[in-house]
Amino acid sequence: MNPTKRREIFERLRQANPTPTTELEYTTPFELLIAVLLSAQATDVSVNKATRKLYPVANTPEAIFRMGVDQLMPYIQTIGLYRTKAKNVIETCRILIEQHGGEVPESREALEALPGVGRKTANVVLNTAFGHPTIAVDTHIFRVSNRTGLAPGKDVDEVERKLIKFVAPEFRQDAHHWLILHGRYTCIARKPQCWNCIIADLCEFKQKTPLPAKGV
Secondary structure (H helix, E strand, O other): OOHHHHHHHHHHHHHHOOOOOOOOOOOOHHHHHHHHHHOOOOOHHHHHHHHHHHOOOOOOHHHHHHHHHHHHHHHHOOOOOHHHHHHHHHHHHHHHHHHHOOOOOOOHHHHHOOOOOOHHHHHHHHHHOOOOOOOOOOHHHHHHHHHHOOOOOOOHHHHHHHHHHHOOHHHHHHHHHHHHHHHHHOOOOOOOOHHHOOOOOOOOOOOOOOOOOOOO
């Protein structure tokens, strides 16, 4: 895919959604960090349902750490892998309190040192909470980047490197959100809605899906 086509893709995505953001609900960097940590292999909807109950009760490292694993689990038990995630959340809170004064660090290395926090989670926090032009690659972005030809790669790390290389600086801050929303609602896994896609004519996916017949 040539640079002109890539630029037009992001021009259209920006025009359709000038101020994109995460669908996870949060009010502080800490709330975002915990929500992203909980969202691994889970939907944003399920995480939001849990944090709507949790955060009014405890929404700081100190408050959640005081709960402990056993008190935290009932709040997040509707989320996949909740036992492991509860342990990671409590340990993360302990590290934040002991090593970072109870604040979320604005450092990739420090974030990735937290239990359950990998590169993708760190990228989301750096981008959404702190305004860094990082691009977190999840399954949706991996699929969209490969399917469209925007930034094809054999794994998420390669796709991330290519996106950082190919996406113009003016689009990098919001690229993650545009691509994840596009993959979540239009360029879906099983049957992409090519007939309803604002970048269909720019996309290099060869098996474009037609408008389904009425009643289908």
